[in-house]
Amino acid sequence: MAQLNQDQIESLYRFTRQHFVVHYDLQTELVDHMASGIERLWEKNDQLTFEQARDREFKKFGVFGFMDVVEKRQKAMNKRYSRLVWKHFIEYMKLPKVAGFILITFLTFLTLKLTSYSEAFFLGTIFTVLAVYIFCLYKARRKVKKVKTDDGKQWMLQDIIYNQGNMGGAIALLPLHFYNILGLNNFHQLSDFWFAILSLVICGLFLFMYIMSVEIPKRAEEYLKDTYPEYKLS
């Protein structure tokens, strides 16, 4: 039975890239599918050239080519990522980690209460956290750039982990909106109950930010190995 050689397999990888499949995990699956199809076509008709057989196989994906597969894969992977974030969050809501979360929430409550008259302190705290966050993001970015240039392979989950981590920045800015909504004049008139709710929301949001920007990117390698059995083989 005629089989594809390494050059033809490489050419199929290039073909998928030309058709907007940028992630290696999906490229691999599509290359194997096309290769199996081409070999089957050659069994029936050995006069077909590699290019002719390849184009016939590609036609089976429909008018949009690989686009639909890519789009749905992205959706499924985002769902997987959300589950991952949620799993980490739940971990923090269980003992012993929840004790630390309660302590930090309580400290935030005290800080908010004591500094409710100090605009500078409130804004300063948020900007300090943001500065630390931007530094962490910068470090994470450098790491992913290095990973990409080392072997030239892009993994979809890796992209999501590092790009979604950026979304944490938007979360970090949310407390500023509380400030905008409440206004400084009303801020110190809040009851303890509302200070407690505000502390809980702020700490919850910053916990999400920490998970998305620091904790998950730190364990990215482990999650890639879990998600992609081909990660070790590639």
Added chain:
Amino acid sequence: MYGYEITQKVKAETNGNLILKEGALYPVLHKLEAQGWLTVEAERVDGRLRKYYKITEAGDKERVNLLQSLQEYLKTMEQLFQPKWSY
């Protein structure tokens, strides 16, 4: 089973009456995988990487549930339309 094998199996089992399109197969496989109903293993075959899909325990339970729902649905449709299968 791997992607291409699934399309060929469906074609063979249904004598070519049901053609599973590539554009439909992979999105479904990826969705089931994300839901934890399928698991993936990879192997190097004929000089290229191949991904094999396997049903998980949770996936098997879901399969039974879905088949039951389908059976009930078909029964209801049959009651509703009372088709004459033979004359």
